[in-house]
Amino acid sequence: MSRSEATADAATVPSPDAFLSCRDMHAYYGESYIVQGASFEVAEKEVVALLGRNGAGKTSILRTIARAPQPQLRRGSIELGGEALHTMKDYQAARAGVALVPEDRRIIPGITVEENLVLAQIAPSVGWTTERIYEHFPRLAERRRQEATTLSGGEQQMLAVARALARDVRLFLLDEPYEGLAPQIVQEIERIVEEVKRLGITTIIVEQNALAALELADRAIIIDMGEVVFTGTAKEVLDNRELRDQYLAI
Numbered sequence: 001m002s003r004s005e006a007t008a009d010a011a012t013v014p015s016p017d018a019f020l021s022c023r024d025m026h027a028y029y030g031e032s033y034i035v036q037g038a039s040f041e042v043a044e045k046e047v048v049a050l051l052g053r054n055g056a057g058k059t060s061i062l063r064t065i066a067r068a069p070q071p072q073l074r075r076g077s078i079e080l081g082g083e084a085l086h087t088m089k090d091y092q093a094a095r096a097g098v099a100l101v102p103e104d105r106r107i108i109p110g111i112t113v114e115e116n117l118v119l120a121q122i123a124p125s126v127g128w129t130t131e132r133i134y135e136h137f138p139r140l141a142e143r144r145r146q147e148a149t150t151l152s153g154g155e156q157q158m159l160a161v162a163r164a165l166a167r168d169v170r171l172f173l174l175d176e177p178y179e180g181l182a183p184q185i186v187q188e189i190e191r192i193v194e195e196v197k198r199l200g201i202t203t204i205i206v207e208q209n210a211l212a213a214l215e216l217a218d219r220a221i222i223i224d225m226g227e228v229v230f231t232g233t234a235k236e237v238l239d240n241r242e243l244r245d246q247y248l249a250i
């Protein structure tokens with residue numbers, strides 16, 4: 001399938017009420033031009049799967065939205081809840097509620113599970129309390145005094161998600177949450193993502209395992225060479241053999 005056909009497909013999908021609106025994002029690592037005009041929208045409470053081959057630019061897009069130091073957005077805009085995220089000062093952006101759980105899970109080593117949760121809270125009045133987190137994640141309650149890096153991979157993923165809830169997340173960006181986990185643990189993380197979905201938290205999930213992500217997601221956005229080549233429902237992706245062959249290898 002040619003790119004123009006894929007774009008025509010995208011145009012037929014009704015645009016959701018945008019909560020997140022990314023328009024014409026162009027972002028660079030130094031002089032490397034990686035995010036090449038990606039545009040898409042995500043509705044409030046929607047769970048969207050961001051798919052595409054290895055190196056397509058999925059992580060870079062999440063990092064751009066999360067305002068990671070790199071890649072740097074040089075053109076385009078990112079709006080969250082009608083506010084321009086890309087022009088906010090850092091302290092304002094920190095309160096905007098964008099939480100990226102990167103592939104490396106970014107928990108803080110050398111301190112306990114509980115200390116990780118407490119440090120994630122930006123203010124006592126916002127975000128989930130540790131008590132509420134422990135109710136939802138009893139496993140973390142059991143391990144609260146344990147040094148965080150001694151947790152299993154799945155438990156570290158759970159802690160990374162819990163840290164985002166402690167910060168009062170409005171937009172959840174999950175980068176390959178199942179990466180490197182045993183199948184049994186994947187199921188556990190799937191349950192957590194389902195819980196996040198039930199809570200109505202807007203989520204973008206990047207996953208190599210496209211089938212697992214499509215099971216969960218309301219919609220799929222396919223990325224290739226730093227831009228969007230297809231937007232549609234999970235069913236539209238699954239029913240489209242060419243799309244699957246060309247971009248997903250499923």
Ligand SMILES: Nc1ncnc2c1ncn2[C@@H]1O[C@H](COP(=O)(O)OP(=O)(O)O)[C@@H](O)[C@H]1O
Pocket residue numbers: 029032034052053054055056057058059060061070
């Ligand atoms: N820090 C970086 N500096 C330069 N290029 C990078 C950097 N990180 C990623 N890239 C390049 O950006 C492209 C997209 O990478 P990435 O966003 O990680 O893709 P994906 O997550 O879809 O696998 C790749 O070609 C990758 O080599």
Ligand SMILES: [Mg+2]
Pocket residue numbers: 058059060175
């Ligand atoms: Mg990636």
